[in-house]
Structure formats: structure tokens, C-alpha cells
Amino acid sequence: MSASEGAATVFTTRPTLQGTFGMVSSTHWLASQSAMAVLEDGGNAYDAAVAAGFVLHVVEPHLCGPAGEVPIILAPAGGDVRVLCGQGTAPAAASIGHYRSLGLDLVPGTGPLAAAVPGAFDAWMVLLRDYGTKSLAEVLRYAIGYAEDGHAPVERVGETVESVRELFETEWTSSAEVYLPGGKAPAPGELLRNPALAATWRRLIAESSGGGRVAEIEAARKVWSEGFIADALVRQAARPTLDTSGERHTGTLTAADLAGWSATYEAPLTYDWNGWTLCKAGGWSQGPVLLQQLALLPDELPEYGSAEYVHLLVEGCKLAMADREAWYGDADEVPLVELLAEPYNAGRRTLIGERASYELRPGSPGGRTPRLSTHATAVASGEPGFDATGIPAPGAGEPTVARSGASPQPGEPDVAADGSTRGDTCHLDIVDRWGNMVAATPSGGWLQSNPVVPELGFPLGTRLQMAWPQPGLPNSLTPGRRPRTTLTPSLALRDGVPVMAFGTPGGDQQDQWQLHFFLAVALRPEVRGGLDLQGAIDAPNWHNDSFPGSFHPRGMRPGSVTVESRMDPAVIAGLRLRGHDVTVGDAWSEGRLCAVARDPRTGVLSAAANPRGMQGYAVGR
Numbered sequence: 001m002s003a004s005e006g007a008a009t010v011f012t013t014r015p016t017l018q019g020t021f022g023m024v025s026s027t028h029w030l031a032s033q034s035a036m037a038v039l040e041d042g043g044n045a046y047d048a049a050v051a052a053g054f055v056l057h058v059v060e061p062h063l064c065g066p067a068g069e070v071p072i073i074l075a076p077a078g079g080d081v082r083v084l085c086g087q088g089t090a091p092a093a094a095s096i097g098h099y100r101s102l103g104l105d106l107v108p109g110t111g112p113l114a115a116a117v118p119g120a121f122d123a124w125m126v127l128l129r130d131y132g133t134k135s136l137a138e139v140l141r142y143a144i145g146y147a148e149d150g151h152a153p154v155e156r157v158g159e160t161v162e163s164v165r166e167l168f169e170t171e172w173t174s175s176a177e178v179y180l181p182g183g184k185a186p187a188p189g190e191l192l193r194n195p196a197l198a199a200t201w202r203r204l205i206a207e208s209s210g211g212g213r214v215a216e217i218e219a220a221r222k223v224w225s226e227g228f229i230a231d232a233l234v235r236q237a238a239r240p241t242l243d244t245s246g247e248r249h250t251g252t253l254t255a256a257d258l259a260g261w262s263a264t265y266e267a268p269l270t271y272d273w274n275g276w277t278l279c280k281a282g283g284w285s286q287g288p289v290l291l292q293q294l295a296l297l298p299d300e301l302p303e304y305g306s307a308e309y310v311h312l313l314v315e316g317c318k319l320a321m322a323d324r325e326a327w328y329g330d331a332d333e334v335p336l337v338e339l340l341a342e343p344y345n346a347g348r349r350t351l352i353g354e355r356a357s358y359e360l361r362p363g364s365p366g367g368r369t370p371r372l373s374t375h376a377t378a379v380a381s382g383e384p385g386f387d388a389t390g391i392p393a394p395g396a397g398e399p400t401v402a403r404s405g406a407s408p409q410p411g412e413p414d415v416a417a418d419g420s421t422r423g424d425t426c427h428l429d430i431v432d433r434w435g436n437m438v439a440a441t442p443s444g445g446w447l448q449s450n451p452v453v454p455e456l457g458f459p460l461g462t463r464l465q466m467a468w469p470q471p472g473l474p475n476s477l478t479p480g481r482r483p484r485t486t487l488t489p490s491l492a493l494r495d496g497v498p499v500m501a502f503g504t505p506g507g508d509q510q511d512q513w514q515l516h517f518f519l520a521v522a523l524r525p526e527v528r529g530g531l532d533l534q535g536a537i538d539a540p541n542w543h544n545d546s547f548p549g550s551f552h553p554r555g556m557r558p559g560s561v562t563v564e565s566r567m568d569p570a571v572i573a574g575l576r577l578r579g580h581d582v583t584v585g586d587a588w589s590e591g592r593l594c595a596v597a598r599d600p601r602t603g604v605l606s607a608a609a610n611p612r613g614m615q616g617y618a619v620g621r
Contacts, residue, residue, distance in 0.1 A: 011538065012534045012538045013534070013538050013611040014534055014608070014609075014611065014618075015534060016527055016530065016531070016533045016534040016535070016607070016608050017619070018605065018606045018620075019604075019606075019621045020433060020603055020604060020605060020621075021039070021433050021605075021621045022036065022039040022045070022430070022431065022432045022605065023597075023605045023606060023607035023618065023619075023620035024036050024039070024048065024052070024429070024596070024607065024618065024619050025428065025429045025594035025595055025596050025607045025608060025609045025616070025618040026056070026426070026428035026429070026594055026609070026616065026617070027056070027060065027426045027427050027505060027592055027594065027609075027613075027616045028056060028060055028615050028617075029615065029616075029617040029619075030055055030059050030146065030151060031052040031055040031059065031428060032052070032428075032618065032619045033617075033619055034142040034143075035049065035051055035052035035055075035428070035619075036620065037142070038051045038138075038139065038142075039430075039432060039433075041134075041138075043132070043133060043134050043138075043139075044131070044132065044133055044432050044434060044436050045431060045432040046074065046127050046128065046131035046132045046438060047128065047132040047133055047134040047138075047139055048432070049072075049124075049127065049428060049430050050124045050127060050128045050134075050139045051138075051139040051140075051142050051143070052430070053070065053124050053428065053440065053442050054066075054124070054140055054142070054143035054201075055142050055143050056426045056428070057120075057143060057442075057458065058143050058147045058194065059146060059151050059153070059154075060154075060157075060426050061179075061194075061446070061447045062160040062161075062447050062448060063424050063425055063426045063443065063446065063505065064425065064426045064442040064443050064445060064446070065444065065445025065458045065459060065461070066118070067115075067118035067233065067444070067445040067458060067459065067460050067461050068118065068120045068442060068445030068446070068463070069086050069087045069088060069116070069118070069119040069120050069123075069461065069463055069485065070086040070120045070123050070440055070441065070443070070487070071083065071085060071087060071123075071281050071285060071440070071487050071489060072084040072086060072123060072127060072438060072439070072489065073268060073279055073280075073281070073438070073439045073440075073489045073490065073501070074131065074436075074439075074491075075279075075491055075493075075501070076131060076436055077434045077436050078435075081267075081268050081279050081491060081498065082265050082266070082267070082268070083265065083266050083279075083281045084123055084126060084264075085119075085263060085264050085265075085266060085281070085284075085482075086119040086120050086122065086123025087284065087285070087463070087482045087483075087485050087487070088116040088117030088118055088119035088261055088461075088482070089116060089117050089257075089261060089330075089479075089481055089482050090117075090252075090464055090467065090477055090478060090480065090482075090483065091115075091116070091251075091252040091254060091257040092252075092257055092479045092480065093252035093254065094252040094477060095477070096469045096470065096471055096476065099113070099469045099477065100469060102247075102249065104245060106375065106465070106553060106554065107465045107466075107469060107552065108243035108244045108245045108249070108462075108465065109465050109551060109552030109553070110243045110244050110449055110450065110462055111241045111242065111243025111244070111249055111251070111462070112237045112239070112241050112243075112249065112250060112251025112450060112460060113243060113250075113464070114449070114450075114462035114463070114464045114552075115237060115251050115253050115450065115462060115463075116464050116483060117253065117257050117258060117261045118233065118258075118460065118461060119261075119263060120444070122221055122224065122261070122262055123263040125220055125221050125224075125263075126262070126263045127438075128217055129214055129217040131436070134213075135213050136205055136213075136216050136217055137205050140201050140204075140205065143197075144198050144201050144202060147194040147195070147201070147457070148193065148195060148198035149191075149193070150193040151191065152188060152189055152191060153186040153187075153188065153192045154614075154615050155188050157179075157186045157192065158185040158188070160447065161179045161185040161447070163448070164448050165180065167242070168180055171242045171451075172450075172452070173451075174452045174453070174454040175447060175459070177454070178194055178196065178447075178452050179447055179452075194457050195457070196454070196455070196457030197457030197458055199457070200455075200456045200458075203228065204220055204223055204224070204229070207219070207223050207227065208220040208223055221262070224258075225258045225259050225262075226255070226258070226259050228455075229456060231255075232453050232455040232456050233253065233258065233456075233460065234254060235453075235455075236251075236453040236459075236460060237251035237252070237253040237254075237460065238251070239451075241450070241451060251460070253460070266282065268280060268281065268282075268491070269281065269282050269283075269288055270291075271291035271294055271295060271340055273295075273522075275494060275495070276492055276493065276494060277493040277494075277496065278291055278490065278491075278518070279490065279493065280488060280490060281488065281489075282334070282336065283327070283330075283334025283336055283474075284328075284329065284334075284482045284484060284485070285484065285486075285487065285488055286324060286328070286485065286486045286488045286508075286510065286511055286550075287488040287490075287511070288324075288334075288336060288340070289317075289320045289321060289323075289488075289511040290488065290490065290511040290514055290515055290518075291340055292339060292345075293316050293317055293320045293511070294515070295339075295340050296319060296320065296345050296349055296352070297312070297316065301523070304520070304523050304524065305540075305568070305571065306571060306574070307570070307573075307575050307577075307578070310542060310561075311356070311574075311575060311578050311580070312352065313516065313519075314356070314542070314544050314561055314575075314580065315356070315357060316352060317512055317544060318357055318361070318546045318547065319348050319361060319363070320511075321508075321546070322361050322363075322547060323339060323362050323363055324484075324547070325360065325376050326370035326371055326474075327339065327362070327365070327371075327474055328474055328475065328484050329467075329473065329475030329481075329484045330478070330481040330483070330484065331467075331473065331474055331475060331476040331478040332473075332474040335365045335366055335368065338365030338366045339363075339365050341365075344363065344365050347363075348363055354578060355579040356561075356578055356579035356580040356581075357546070357559070358546070358558040358559040359558070360376070360380035360547060360548075360556075360558075371473050371474065372473075373470050373473055373475075373548075374470060375468065375470075375548070375554060376548040376554075379548050379554065379556050380548065380558070382558075424506065424507070424592070425442070425443035425505035425506065425507070425510075426441070426442045426443065426505060427440070427441050427442075427489065427503040427504055427592070427593075427594045428440050428442075428594065429489075429503065429594050429596040429607070430501075431501065431596045431597070431598050431607075435498075435598060435600075437491065437498050437501050437596070437598065438501060439489035439490060439502060440503075441487040441489045441505070443487050443505070444461035444462065444463050445458060445459055445461040446461075446462075447459060449461060449462040450462065463483050463485060464477065464483050465551060465552045466483040466484055466485065466486070466550050466551070467483035467484065484550070486507045486508055486510055486550050487510070488503065488510050488511055488514070489502075490502050490503055490514055492518070494600075497600045498598070499531075499598055499600065500521070500531065500533075500597040500598075501595065501596050501597075502593060502594060502596075503593070503594060504592050504593040504594065504610070505592045506543075506591065506592065507550060507551060508543075508545070508547070508549055508550050509590075509591070512543045513543065513591035514593070516539070516542070516591075517536050517539075517541075517591070517593050517595070520535070520536035520539050521536045521595075524536070529599075529602075529604070530599055530604060530606045531597050531606060533595045533596075533597060533606055533608035534608035536593075536608075537591075537593045537595065537608050537609070537610050537611075540563070540564045540566045540567040540568075541564055542562060542563040542564065542567070543561075543562055544561045544562070545562070546560055558581075559580060559581040560580075560581045561575060561581065561582050561583070562582075562583045562585050562590070563583070563584055564584075564585055564586065564588065565584050565585065565586060565587045566587045572584065588611060589612065590612070591610060591612060592610045592612055592613055592616055593609075593610045594608075594616060594618070595608050595609075596618075596620075605620060607619070607620050
């Protein structure tokens, strides 16, 4: 039976929105509504995306910040799809030798030693300059308003702050000034303000004013990379800071690093599947994992949602993720052509058997020998001290939560009562009435990643923790090179025309959840004459951790599969019979997907957002 033949009507929490003017989906309702306000004010999808991105920095500070990073995929109406890379590089002094001289085998999960060159701000500015129509002040006014006048924070902001209260009060005191005002963590229903951040953006606008829209944006980029903001970031990197190693370290970021980096464009990596073309960022990101999983699928799929179906996807994911560990990174050329070629995947497909695999099995594209880090090899083989260390609980997201030096396991993620870590990422998708489309996944610069820079109101990021301080690997820590990121927005075409933008927070889980969502859209009946976006988002989801994690301390859980309790008990039993180590998580714990779409035949726009976490919303008309 084909997947579509076995499809059944799926309960949805909300309707798939439809309209013709504009659609926005993001991980926070204030960002969604701010983006919609820009569209209503005559702006396009790119103006709206920039405004929403800066609002997310304010309202989801535990999930993203200006000194983090953001990969963006954009499809201008009538133009070519492009990837805008907002992932900064390792500073010039961030050599393997430097970290080894400090006695470190891994890059710390928090603190300035983990800071790459910040990438998010410049990427947003480049997008606004090249594709937007609004001024700097017009797109920043929403973020400034929420930072200055306050916003009612979601519960997770306060929960995250409580998890690092001791650290903030004893070590990261600049963070306590913002997030523990009067000694109290942010509470729902009360206003949280960040006047320092609002002042930063007001000063940025003032110092950049004059000379027209593009000139002001270019001036703002200069202020960020060479002006008062750069000065404050460099000072912060030089401050000894307690990190997950349990020691105080200074970072490697310098003024020259900031002045010498800018966001760049590149062509997307694409893969054709059943009339669809999927567009992703290249091998410096996790993005090709989604394409590899599609390439591993057989011509005929098992019944959608069956135990055989889930088993097939989990086992294919393990193979793709093993290749990620062996082949992806910015320190060496990634053999993407071979990894996506049918002869290679035909051979890999034969490795998927009736039983769950507990091995890390990278392939040999073009006859090359796989290269795994010593740490990854030790974790995969279960050597003493490396068995499953640091793997998050069900539904976990990205960041390592900082702990004080007195913690029994420094760097271990804090876990909430529902089993999820206090931290993750953000996402937004927008399509406008002209057909412009954009997907972006901002992350990093979390409030729990580094101390707040006192003069600026936001912290540095920690993306360097994803690079291996070991030479000779595709993802080796290398000055001037990007650490491999998990951030991975998606854009899909039909018959060469952009029709859907989507993505999710979730670290290593992002391209697992996105595959499940995409297949649910592609294989199941339409609703209201359009794609069933909400049904695909709401469908029970799952992930596995059978590969080394991307975040410190980088453990794994061989054979693991975490499913939502809404999954059919017969499917769960079927997975266990196939040898999977199944963990049943909360009913709504897997994924935080967003999506927008456009029907090129009619011009009808649609959008949907994830109900998990109770803060993602789609808006549109």
C-alpha cells in the first residue's frame, strides 16, 4: 500500500490559514504580528522578516539574540532562490592549539571561548539592503518598543533564568541586572524590559542616519562591525568568564575579526523528489541531511504513519546523520554530489534492515575514507566516560544551559518537568502578495550562553562549540571557517516554482522533524484546495539521538527513538519489536514547525504554526 492510500484524516489544533495579501508564521505571536504590521504598512516579505527577527531577539532571548546567527533562504518573486549565510566564522586566534593549551578537549558550551564572529545582525542588514524597501528605523521600531516599554514574557523565559539564577547572581552579574530585576525572574503577565537593548538600537539608528535608506543600512553595518557595538563586544570577550569547563576563560574575538566578516550569498543545495525540489544551505550546515534522507527513500513507501514507515525514516536518518559527522563542515570540501547520487544511496539503502541499528555507520562517497573525531568514535563505541553523556531528554532543543562551578555536572542541560531543556531556537516564514518568500532560523546569543554585554543588553553566542578541536576533520575548529551549524531553514518548489517555506527549532532534530512534516504535506490529501500545512504540523512526531550530538558535551543514545504519546500504541509496539529503544514523551513535545505556502496557479497564500510550546502563531489575510 502506498503512503497516500493509507492516509487518514488527522486532527488539527487550528485551521490552515488562507488569503491573498500576506502570510506569516513564526515561533512567537508578537514576532508574527509585527511582521504582519510591516506587510500592512506596505512592506514586503523581507522587510517583515527583518522586523520579526529583531522582535524575536527581545521576546525569545533564551532562544536567539543579535550576536547569534541566522541562515536565510529567500525566493524573490520571479528570481532565483538564494541562501544568505548569517553564520559567523571562528576568530583568527581560535586555533586548536589555543584550546588544547588550555587543557580543553571540547570547546566549552558557554562563555566567550565558544563565541564565533556574530552573524545574525549583518545578515538581517544585508537582507534589508538588497531585498527590502523599509528604512532601518521602520523595521527596528517594533523591537525597540518591546524592549523599552516591555512585553509579557512566555513561561520559558523565567524558567530559563531560574535555571541559571545562581550563576547570574554570583558570576554573570550583568545578566542578573537585565533578567533578575529586583532579584525576581521574569514572570508571565508582568512586563519584562531591556532598556539597554532599546538604547543600543536607538543609538545605532542615530549614528547611521542621513544619506538615504541604503546608506543608512551600510552605516549601521559599520557601527556594528567597527563602532561602539564592536568595541563593547570585544571588551566582553576579553573578560574572564566562568564556562562549562568549570574555569574562567577569556575569548578570542577581536576588532579585526568583527571588521573582516560579512554575511554572504550562495546558491542553494537542491534535491528533486517526486515533482518537488527541496532547497537547503550547503555542507557548512546540517541542511543536506534532509536531502540525504529523501535520497535514501525507496520508490514505494510503507503506509504513512505505520511502524514500518517510522522505522524506515529513523534508520535512514541514522545513515544521513552518520554522514554528517564524517563529511559535513567548512574546514574541507564536502562531497555533496556523491552523497546525493543514486548509486551511493542505492548502496546505503541496503543497510536498512528489519531491525534497529545501534551503530554509527558513515559511508564512503567516491571511495573516500570516513573521518570521525576521536570523541565521536569514543561516544559511538560506548567507551567509559563517553556513554550517552549529555544527551538531552525528550523534546530537547539546542543550547547547553550554563551552570555554576558548584554543579555536579557542569554543562549538563537543565531539564524542565516536561522533559524539555530550557532553550532552543526560533524560526519564521513569510510570503507576501507579490510572491516573495523567505524562511529563516535565527538562533544563538542566548541569555544562558554568555553574560549580557552591559553596554548593549545582549550576550555573545556560543556556536564554536559545534566544531571539533581536532585537526584533519571536515568540521575541525579552524580560524576563518564556519563551525557546522544545526540551523537549517527549508524552501520547496514544484515544477521549478517556489511554493512552500518551512522550518523548526530543535538542534539535531530540525531536519528530522522537517522531513516528517514535508512527507506529511507531500503524501496526504489537500485541504481547502491547498496544502494541509496545519495537519502536517500537528501530526504525531518523533526523533532519534543515535549519533553524536552537536552541542557540548556531545553524547549520543544508540538505538533511541523518542515519540509523542499521541502516536498509535500499535506503532510504538511495532518499533519496539524492531529493536528500537523507544521513549514516550509528552503528547505535544516533538517539533515547533512553521510553514507558509503559495499556490502559483491561483495566488492563494496559506500558513500554519506549531501548537507545541503554546507560543507559535500564524497570521495573515
